Structure formats: C-alpha cells, structure tokens
Amino acid sequence: MKKGALIGCGFFAQNHLHAWQELSGVEISALCDRDTARLRGTADRFNIERTYADAAELLNAEELDFVDIATTVQTHRPLVELAATSGVNIICQKPFADTMEDAQAMTRAADDAGVTLMVHENFRWQSAIRAVKDVLDSGRIGNPFWGRVSFRSAYDVYSGQPYLATDDRFIIQDLGIHILDIARFLFGDARSIAASTKRVNPLIKAEDVATMMLVHETGVTSIVDCSYASLLPRENFPESLLEVDGHTGSLRLLPGYQLVIQSADGTEQQDVSPPLLPWAERPWHNIQESVRNIQEHFIDCLNASASPETSGKDNLKTLELVEAAYLSATDGNRTIQLTGS
Ligand code: NAD
Secondary structure (H helix, E strand, O other): OEEEEEEOOOOOHHHHHHHHHHOOOEEEEEEEOOOHHHHHHHHHHHOOOEEEOOHHHHHHHOOOOEEEEOOOHHHHHHHHHHHHHOOOEEEEEOOOOOOHHHHHHHHHHHHHHOOOEEEEOOHHHOHHHHHHHHHHHHOOOOOEEEEEEEEEOOOOOOOOOOHHHHOOOOHHHHHHHHHHHHHHHHHOOEEEEEEEEEOOOOOOOOOOEEEEEEEEOOOOEEEEEEEOOOOOOOOOOOOOEEEEEEOOEEEEEEOOOEEEEEEOOEEEEEEOOOOOOOOOOOOOHHHHHHHHHHHHHHHHHHHHOOOOOOEHHHHHHHHHHHHHHHHHHHOOOOOEEOOOO
C-alpha cells in the first residue's frame, strides 16, 4: 500500500481525492492547506483525520511514500524542494513552474534526492486522446505529416478559478500547456514554434486566445489553437478536437468524442467517449477520468521503479514550448527554435 498526503485542498484537488479513493493500493492519509476552512471542509468530505496547515510540519510528522501537490504555480518550487529534501516521491500539478529556472531547479532537487517527480499533466491521459495515439501507432493512416489540436470554448472558467482572470498570463500557461503537451504526445518533440495571442474578453488581464504553429522533429507540422472567447453553436468544453493527416489516410476527433478514421479500406467511425466515473459530473468527466488515469500511472511507476511519462524532466520540454510561445507572441510572431531543454 502506497501512502500519500495531499498539499492544497482547493478547487481541483477535490478531483484528485475522489480519484485516489477509487484506486487500489494507495491511501491518502493526511491533508495540508494553509486555509483552515478549506482544510476542514475537505477533511470532512473525504473522512481524512490527519490535517496540517504547514507542509514542513506534515513532512516531519508523517511517514509517506509520496506527496501530491495541488497548489497554484507560485508555491510549486518551495514545496517540491521541501518534499525532495524529505525523501518522498512527488506529484506536482501543472503549470510545473513560472520559469525554466524554477523547473530545472525542481528536477535537479528530485534527482539529487533520488525521488520520482511527476508533473500532473493529465490531458494526454484522456481516453479519447489515448485512442487517437493507438490509431497513429497502428500505422493505419501511415506517417502523419500534418496535425491540429484545437480547444475552443466560451465556458466560464473564471468562476471556479478566479485567478485565471487576474494572472499576468492566461490561456497558454493554463490551458495551452495541456494542448501543447498533447501535440508533443501525438507528433513528437518540437523543433520550432511561432505564436500569436489576443485578449478578447475586456474583463480579464491576459490573453484568452492563442494560435501556434509547431514543426516537430518527426517532420509533422501542427497547429495548436486555444480560445476561451469562442461562442459556438455547440459548446464543446472541455474537449480537445484533433485532425491528423497521414500518407495513407487521416483521422478526425470530432465533438462528442467521435473518432473518424479514413484509410484505404474506407471510413470507420468510433465512439471514444470517456466513462462517467461514479463521482464525476458532465462536462468535466473527461478531465476527471484523466486525473484517475494519471494517478494510477504514478502508482504503477512507483511499484515498477519506472519513470512517469510526464516526469519533471519530460515536462521541461512542454514548458519550453510555453515560454517560446510567449516570446514569439511578444516579438512579432517570429519563429523560435527550441533547445529541447
Ligand atoms: P485553488 O486556489 O482553488 O487551490 C489551491 C489551494 O492550495 C488553496 O486552498 C490554497 O490555500 C492552497 N495552498 C497554496 N499554497 C499552499 C501552501 N504553501 N501550503 C499549503 N496549502 C497551500 O487552485 P486550483 O484551481 O485548485 O488550482 C490548483 C492547481 O491545479 C493550479 O496549478 C491549476 O493550474 C491546476 N489545475 C489543473 C487542472 C488539470 O486539469 N490538470 C485543472 C484545474 C486546475
């Protein structure tokens, strides 16, 4: 049985706790939040007795295999370094860091301590995205040469996450990071990126629209586009839609989780809808299922002494894309060459 503690009992952490309760071979034995009302409310909801207002006290007092850090980005570095020094394995929510320097320091701290560090980059763990990856790996559409990963919505994300309206960066750092990670997952690491951004909603501080073009090492060119300012006939939140063209066919992941595959054999349509887990609610069930899947993957990795798909080191490449996209957008949309961190 792996024993963990959750740090940060806010909006999204409730999904983590539901998922942990559903998984076997793991138990969350303690909670930590510096906001006492949130700590108490979450402890009561999930029946977890041991609670702490301070992460250092938690790590001193508890015997743990891992901590699950679900705070916002500003506290990730101190908490990851504290956990690494305490010798426990770590999950850290996205965005992993505000700067590449912080992210590199965190991966170094985990390496030096010999602990596993996984970034909770869950979008690639959605069952529809895994289904698309399986089709690409099967060779049914041949070698992909072009792709698009698209997330366009007018859903009110600000009521659940008010910081999104006031932070200095918005859609690339919060959502685009997931969509860029899906592009890396499907098409491989990127060699270059160019980006354009826009703020459409006058009531928020930063950009709510971003359009990016990536050239991948595999030779794929992809478009990654995100918007929280697109009022559409059908609201698709929180679906990521996909288009991939290959040498012998194509695929489209359409609204409503409909996967259409065109190959030399003809057209096939599959329903790749996510399951509605007992604790989940529409339309978030797609994201909630991916939370369970990534947490299960983390425990599998601990048991097998394997590195998670979205390890801290892997995530440096997704973060580098985020930083390069902001640089391009503020510097005349010029193409930024990536170093591969
Ligand atoms: P939130 O503000 O609702 O919750 C954060 C909680 O952490 C708060 O209760 C706060 O008191 C606590 N906290 C902050 N610093 C702390 C510290 N040093 N010690 C103890 N507690 C501390 O934020 P949220 O909306 O739940 O977002 C948390 C993270 O989850 C963000 O990084 C966000 O980007 C991410 N998120 C991820 C997804 C996803 O699909 N992966 C979805 C939504 C949010």
